Amino acid sequence: MNQRRLAMMRLMDSRHKFTARELAERFDVSMRTIQRDLDALQEMGFPLYTEVGVNGGYRVLPNRILPPLQLTQQEALGLFMMLEYLELVPDFPYGSIREHLAEQYFSTLPSDVQERIAGLREHIAFMQHPGDHHDSLTSELLTAAVEKKAILFMYNARSGWKKVNVYPLGIYYERGYWYMPARDNDHVLLYRVDRIKQLTVLDQIDESVPTLKAWLKQATHTDGEEVVLQFTEFGERIAASDVIFKTVTDQKWSGIVPHSEFAFTARRLLSYGPEVKVISPPELQEQVRTMLEQSVAQYRED
Incomplete structure (x- = not known):
């Protein structure tokens, strides 16, 4: 593709309307040359459409094909x-x-x-452990957040399936899962995207809903609590390859964990055995202790 046609694609991608004469004058070529360029762009899939009449011209469709990448x-x-x-x-x-x-x-x-x-x-591998794939809702959730639209969905909470109507702030990926902070009245709650189904994007718009970046700048998440862990030297070596605890430093790890994820975190910590200890909070300590007692109980003689 010649440079003039690339420049035309960039120019018309601004969504402004241009007549063939305006384009010919801008690029200092004849009307016939511009028409050939426009025909060539349409043939290669560039989504132009024509408005006829005195005020007509060429526009680019909203779901347009952008100019090709030019990479070294x-x-x-x-x-x-x-x-x-x-x-x-x-x-x-x-x-x-x-x-x-x-x-x-x-x-x-x-x-x-x-x-x-x-x-x-053949000579590179990324050893991160991927999460399970589900029907992808991330694109719809992200679009709804950008447009500040309300959403309605069913959510698999600890107490079972429930209907939720909220405004999403955005989505972020952490510990192998996508999370969606969303505003419910005056509170921001955290949802795991893989537990969402039957999503509907509603027409209601609320411009006061904050962005994800603004929310993340807050000191703590409203649905989370700081967890502090103490690893042994060997435990720290194991954690280095763990997608969740790999940021352990000087045998200590701390981070904000949603309360709804305490059970998941406790099960994860059990795999470390005596190589890790929960320093705080007490609620997570109790969950780990209970799971350990349940595990030992399975091996006691009746």
Whole structure:
């Protein structure tokens, strides 16, 4: 594709309307040349549509195809390595980008670059443990958060399934799961996305709903509590490969854990045996102690 057509794609991507004459004057070419350029862009899939009449012109459809990537070889290699890593993140928002780039963009690269990427894939691995894949709702939730729209869904809470009507702030990925802070009246509650089903985005809009970044800047999460753990030297070595506790430093780990995730955290800690101790809070200590007693009880003689 020549540079003029690339420049036309960038110009028209601004969503302004342009007549063929305006484009011809802007690029200092004839009307016939501009028309050939416009026809070529449409043939390659650039979503132009024409408005006829005195005030007519060319516009780009909302779900448009953006100008192609122009990367150096090093940038292309880095891009595909990032895609390899993203394969480990389940339900990634707008996840079709991975398949599109890995297949369609890959096929447009020179053969020597394709061979280089194929060779790199044989010599690199990301050992993060991926979570389970579910029907992806992350794209819809993220869009609803950006548009500040209310959502309605069924949620698998500790007490069973319940109907929830909230305003999402956004989503974030942590410890192998996607989480969604959402405002319910005057409170912000935390939901795990894989426990959501039957999602409906409503028409109600509330411009006062904060962004995820603004909420994260607050001192603590309203539904969480600081957990402090003490690891042994060997426990710290094990934690280094744990997606949850890998940030342990000087044999100590601390972080905000939602109350709803205490049971999950307690089960995770049981796998460390005597290599970790819960310093606080007491509620998590009690959950670990109870689970240990239940485990031992299974081996007691009747």
